[in-house]
Amino acid sequence: MSIKRIWATARRILSQLRHDPRTIALMILAPCLLMTILKYVYQSQPQVFQHVAGSLLGIFPMLVMFLITSVATLRERTNGTLERLLILPISKLEFILGYAKAFGIAGLIQAIVVTTYAIGPLGLKIAGSQWMLIVVAMLDALLGLAIGLFVSSFAKTEFQAVQFLPAVLLPQLLLCGLLVPRESMPQILRVISYFLPLTYAIDATKKVMIGQGSLVNDLLVIALFLIALLGAGAVTLKRKTK
Amino acid sequence: MFGTERGYCNDVSVAVQISNLSIVREGKSIVSGLSADVPSGKIVGVLGPSGSGKTTLFRSIVGVQQIHTGSIQVLGQSAGSKNLRNRIGYLTQSASIYSDLTCVENLHYFSKLLDDSDFSVEEILELVDLTKNRKQLASSLSGGERTRLALATALIGRPELLVLDEPTVGLDPILRRELWNLFHKLADQGKTLLISSHVMDEAERCDTIVLLREGRVLEEGTPSELKARTGQTEMESVFISLVSAQ
Numbered sequence: 001m002s003i004k005r006i007w008a009t010a011r012r013i014l015s016q017l018r019h020d021p022r023t024i025a026l027m028i029l030a031p032c033l034l035m036t037i038l039k040y041v042y043q044s045q046p047q048v049f050q051h052v053a054g055s056l057l058g059i060f061p062m063l064v065m066f067l068i069t070s071v072a073t074l075r076e077r078t079n080g081t082l083e084r085l086l087i088l089p090i091s092k093l094e095f096i097l098g099y100a101k102a103f104g105i106a107g108l109i110q111a112i113v114v115t116t117y118a119i120g121p122l123g124l125k126i127a128g129s130q131w132m133l134i135v136v137a138m139l140d141a142l143l144g145l146a147i148g149l150f151v152s153s154f155a156k157t158e159f160q161a162v163q164f165l166p167a168v169l170l171p172q173l174l175l176c177g178l179l180v181p182r183e184s185m186p187q188i189l190r191v192i193s194y195f196l197p198l199t200y201a202i203d204a205t206k207k208v209m210i211g212q213g214s215l216v217n218d219l220l221v222i223a224l225f226l227i228a229l230l231g232a233g234a235v236t237l238k239r240k241t242k
Numbered sequence: 243m244f245g246t247e248r249g250y251c252n253d254v255s256v257a258v259q260i261s262n263l264s265i266v267r268e269g270k271s272i273v274s275g276l277s278a279d280v281p282s283g284k285i286v287g288v289l290g291p292s293g294s295g296k297t298t299l300f301r302s303i304v305g306v307q308q309i310h311t312g313s314i315q316v317l318g319q320s321a322g323s324k325n326l327r328n329r330i331g332y333l334t335q336s337a338s339i340y341s342d343l344t345c346v347e348n349l350h351y352f353s354k355l356l357d358d359s360d361f362s363v364e365e366i367l368e369l370v371d372l373t374k375n376r377k378q379l380a381s382s383l384s385g386g387e388r389t390r391l392a393l394a395t396a397l398i399g400r401p402e403l404l405v406l407d408e409p410t411v412g413l414d415p416i417l418r419r420e421l422w423n424l425f426h427k428l429a430d431q432g433k434t435l436l437i438s439s440h441v442m443d444e445a446e447r448c449d450t451i452v453l454l455r456e457g458r459v460l461e462e463g464t465p466s467e468l469k470a471r472t473g474q475t476e477m478e479s480v481f482i483s484l485v486s487a488q
Contacts, residue, residue: 080334
């Protein structure tokens with residue numbers, strides 16, 4: 001494995017982003033706008049804002065990164081650049097890790113701006129540390145990226161790739177305990193929720209918000225999901241087509 | 243040269259050896275029972291109408307196309323082997339470049355992947371006549387400029403074998419001549435070039451040509467051999483007379 005080729009790929013992707021200021025603006029401003037709306041939607045019930053906003057801090061980057069990576073890798077496939085890369089001395093894992101690195105950095109910047117905005121101007125109160133919240137939000141972004149990379153190998157067109165968002169991410173959103181505490185769900189749904197990465201992401205965010213409980217298990221499980229999904233993404237990337 | 247004699251697999255004079263190759267895609271036979279040798283240091287033109295299997299053949303040589311029967315030896319190794327990954331330059335039919343990067347950024351990325359440190363990006367921009375466009379985004383290049391940028395990325399790493407799928411399509415006559423001069427220069431340096439085209443008059447500039455039709459070799463030889471064999475003076479009519487003779 002070559003760190004140099006991973007870095008070269010990450011730098012290439014970040015340069016592509018740099019030439020696309022509108023995407024950068026949307027990546028940073030859209031979550032800030034959504035947080036602002038949320039704050040005023042719950043103006044009469046500020047405690048609901050306190051409850052939901054923290055969790056959403058992790059979910060926005062996940063959704064954004066999922067969409068961006070699944071479209072970006074599909075674009076590499078359809079415009080032939082992926083085929084060009086696969087005959088060069090870059091391994092599939094190096095390619096995937098290049099993406100993870102580039103969008104991990106983008107996710108970190110997004111997480112820093114959005115949490116700072118929520119805690120500052122919007123007056124979101126967290127009992128735990130803001131840095132921990134940023135770490136969790138960045139892991140969520142990476143999770144969205146890894147899922148996006150993985151599912152994009154099952155999509156032949158951009159239309160299909162985008163449809164994976166409601167198909168893959170929204171069920172996790174319903175089951176992760178954000179809308180209804182998982183304890184009050186039917187047994188079968190609760191069991192399923194244990195196998196979904198978003199569950200642990202929300203769990204970690206909640207713990208940071210109330211400043212209680214150990215994050216070690218949650219972060220460990222998220223890291224394992226990440227490794228498994230990135231590995232699966234590399235395996236499903238095929239050098240030869242039929 | 244091209245011929246039916248086989249068996250000199252590790253011969254350095256043969257860059258690509260294809261024997262009895264068949265490729266089926268989605269139930270449709272694209273290449274059937276194709277055998278051909280590409281001699282080292284020569285320009286070999288693969289000519290045929292669109293749909294004759296040129297792109298699929300090239301994809302199988304660079305190792306991104308599954309094959310069903312037969313074998314392909316590239317530079318003494320089986321096509322698609324790991325050791326070949328810094329020895330082949332590949333130009334795809336629709337220029338595979340990052341359109342949201344500048345020319346220089348595109349080339350820098352490929353030279354990082356190929357670990358080509360002694361290679362100057364400026365030098366190669368000069369070679370494909372894109373120096374004045376170096377800071378331009380690839381998306382704002384014209385069709386011909388895009389092709390030349392993609393060709394430049396294929397030249398990075400000084401590959402021994404260049405597989406170029408329709409490199410001159412859509413280019414003006416002057417640029418086309420310049421590119422062919424470049425191809426001859428590369429061949430003089432000992433590189434092997436495999437070039438596809440559906441423009442028959444480009445065959446004149448190749449050392450040998452393979453005429454492809456419906457996934458089979460219609461005829462092969464030097465341009466003058468083929469003309470003599472068919473009694474024609476232009477490649478276009480050579481092809482037509484070969485097809486009607488079938």
